Amino acid sequence: MSDILLMLGIFAFTSVVSYALISRVPQRLHTPLMSFTNAISAVTILGALLLFTEEATALAIVLGGTAIVLAAFNLVGGFAITGRMARMFRQ
Amino acid sequence: MDNWQELLVDLVVIAVFIGGIAQFRTPSGARRGNITAALAFAAALALVVYRNTIAQPWLVGATFVVGAVAGWVIAERITMTRIPALIALQNGAGGGASLLVSLVELGRVSAADDALGIGFALAGMLVGGVALAGSVVAAAKLENRISSRPPQLPTYNLLLVLLLALFGGAAALSLTITGLDQPVALAIAALSTLALGAALALRVGGADMPVLISLLNAFSGLAAAFLGVATGNEMLIAAGAMVGSSGTILTLVMARAMNRNVGSILTGAQLAQPASGAPSAGAEGAPVAQENAAAAPAAAGPPDALRQARGALAGATSVIIVPGYGMALAQAQHEVAALARKLSQAGKLVRFAVHPVAGRMPGHMHVLLAEADVDYDDLYEMDAINDDFATTDVAIVVGASDVVNPAAITVADTPISGMPILRVHEADTVIVCNLDSRPGYSGVPNPLYQDPKSILLFGDAKESVASLIGEHAR
Numbered sequence: 001m002s003d004i005l006l007m008l009g010i011f012a013f014t015s016v017v018s019y020a021l022i023s024r025v026p027q028r029l030h031t032p033l034m035s036f037t038n039a040i041s042a043v044t045i046l047g048a049l050l051l052f053t054e055e056a057t058a059l060a061i062v063l064g065g066t067a068i069v070l071a072a073f074n075l076v077g078g079f080a081i082t083g084r085m086a087r088m089f090r091q
Numbered sequence: 092m093d094n095w096q097e098l099l100v101d102l103v104v105i106a107v108f109i110g111g112i113a114q115f116r117t118p119s120g121a122r123r124g125n126i127t128a129a130l131a132f133a134a135a136l137a138l139v140v141y142r143n144t145i146a147q148p149w150l151v152g153a154t155f156v157v158g159a160v161a162g163w164v165i166a167e168r169i170t171m172t173r174i175p176a177l178i179a180l181q182n183g184a185g186g187g188a189s190l191l192v193s194l195v196e197l198g199r200v201s202a203a204d205d206a207l208g209i210g211f212a213l214a215g216m217l218v219g220g221v222a223l224a225g226s227v228v229a230a231a232k233l234e235n236r237i238s239s240r241p242p243q244l245p246t247y248n249l250l251l252v253l254l255l256a257l258f259g260g261a262a263a264l265s266l267t268i269t270g271l272d273q274p275v276a277l278a279i280a281a282l283s284t285l286a287l288g289a290a291l292a293l294r295v296g297g298a299d300m301p302v303l304i305s306l307l308n309a310f311s312g313l314a315a316a317f318l319g320v321a322t323g324n325e326m327l328i329a330a331g332a333m334v335g336s337s338g339t340i341l342t343l344v345m346a347r348a349m350n351r352n353v354g355s356i357l358t359g360a361q362l363a364q365p366a367s368g369a370p371s372a373g374a375e376g377a378p379v380a381q382e383n384a385a386a387a388p389a390a391a392g393p394p395d396a397l398r399q400a401r402g403a404l405a406g407a408t409s410v411i412i413v414p415g416y417g418m419a420l421a422q423a424q425h426e427v428a429a430l431a432r433k434l435s436q437a438g439k440l441v442r443f444a445v446h447p448v449a450g451r452m453p454g455h456m457h458v459l460l461a462e463a464d465v466d467y468d469d470l471y472e473m474d475a476i477n478d479d480f481a482t483t484d485v486a487i488v489v490g491a492s493d494v495v496n497p498a499a500i501t502v503a504d505t506p507i508s509g510m511p512i513l514r515v516h517e518a519d520t521v522i523v524c525n526l527d528s529r530p531g532y533s534g535v536p537n538p539l540y541q542d543p544k545s546i547l548l549f550g551d552a553k554e555s556v557a558s559l560i561g562e563h564a565r
Contacts, residue, residue, distance in 0.1 A: 004207060006098075007320050007328055010105070014329040017109055018336040025115045027447055027472045030341060030454030032121050034308055035178050037337040040108065040128060041185040041308075043330035044219075044315040045155075046139050047192040047322055052151055053143040059274070060198065061147065063191045065154045071188035072158025074181045079129045080166035081177065086125060088171075088461040089118035 039078025045071035186222025189314035215317035220284025298532035309338025407484035417490015428463035492531030
């Protein structure tokens with residue numbers, strides 16, 4: 001039970017802190033912000049990796065492997081495109 | 092949670108992620124923040140691999156490399172005009188991964204598992220599936236592969252409710268049955284989330300796209316966070332929550348900038364049909380809506396209009412350029428940037444005013460102009476520059492209609508009434524480089540086209556803007 005409280009606490013805390021921080025991101029950076037957070041949402045790859053830590057059926061391996069391909073695409077592509085856009089902005 | 096040391100390490104990684112976001116204030120900060128978060132991500136990956144034994148390391152490594160290389164190559168090679176679609180697809184890929192992971196997790200569920208974990212896994216599956224299908228549809232719309240006109244079905248809401256009910260039913264069934272039927276029930280549940288996402292996204296069209304994209308962004312984060320609760324992984328929860336927050340903020344900012352609420356956009360509350368008859372009265376009682384569209388400036392044929400426009404620019408000391416989705420469609424950003432450079436080399440004050448929902452995703456115009464080497468500091472947000480139009484000699488509208496439509500202020504009961512606009516009509520002269528005089532997405536006729544201070548250069552924005560430069564090149 002304490003686990004679920006801890007997890008909900010982490011969810012609430014990071015939501016509030018990120019809300020406060022992201023509210024101050026200027027509009028000019030909204031596209032890079034979106035692709036940046038997009039890349040972070042690929043964190044689901046951790047869940048995909050954990051699927052492979054226990055006995056898995058063939059179907060589970062296929063689905064899990066596909067999940068890793070998709071998440072890695074999102075992860076690497078997201079950080080790459082964010083970096084590319086951020087470099088483009090000249091000051 | 093195994094022990095407090097692991098938790099502590101996780102919290103440090105989460106703090107580094109937050110530190111990455113905190114740097115997103117300036118372009119150089121965004122660069123550093125991006126690298127910071129990428130490092131945090133690498134640490135999170137390393138921790139999971141270090142703490143667990145991966146049963147099929149080669150398969151896992153190979154699938155990772157395939158996805159990573161594809162993601163990298165496409166991100167480095169794609170042209171900037173196609174970035175909205177790529178971002179939508181990346182978002183969809185993340186949602187799809189969450190969908191698949193929760194599918195496998197749910198397939199392993201036994202009666203002994205706690206209901207809470209199952210509930211969150213189901214929630215992750217629902218949001219992930221909607222994010223995947225919704226993003227694919229959004230990407231197709233952004234690439235003009237499918238029409239952005241929302242289909243009109245009277246039973247649309249019913250359809251959404253039925254799909255949701257199908258998901259709930261199949262999900263509940265998958266928990267109660269065992270054996271070979273269970274994967275079938277799960278598959279039906281997954282397919283219903285995909286259908287739901289596609290149906291939702293199909294209904295949102297045109298200028299409402301920025302809201303849809305932002306919302307799907309939030310969904311893919313929430314899917315990861317829900318999955319984190321289901322699997323008891325703090326880093327998943329925290330990172331997912333960050334993305335959920337960010338997507339929520341963007342969604343609200345976009346909806347507010349259109350003076351619409353998110354619900355009405357998603358439920359397809361209809362934009363009024365193109366109003367019969369032009370808006371009646373102008374702000375200062377000026378006869379804005381002249382019955383005869385061919386009057387005054389419009390009567391001056393194209394060559395005359397071009398001469399007038401060049402003359403106005405030659406005599407101007409201050410110019411504000413207002414880009415819209417039409418600039419993206421015509422890919423006129425390089426011509427626009429060249430025009431700005433010419434004018435500022437001639438000693439004029441040149442600035443860009445960008446409406447928050449100009450384009451098809453948050454920040455769309457800024458990315459295009461940055462690609463064309465426009466200085467970051469020359470890009471102004473609406474509130475920072477709106478009061479300056481009144482003291483500006485020439486405003487140049489490039490492919491924008493709704494976001495500069497004075498009817499939003501002067502005419503009541505239109506779909507855009509009350510929407511904050513860039514007040515280009517307050518400038519001494521307005522040069523309009525739009526394709527034609529048809530209304531924007533909202534269907535509300537734009538009184539700017541009848542305003543005597545407007546100079547209308549209808550046609551392809553790329554050519555119109557280039558023809559303006561021609562004069563200054565001499």
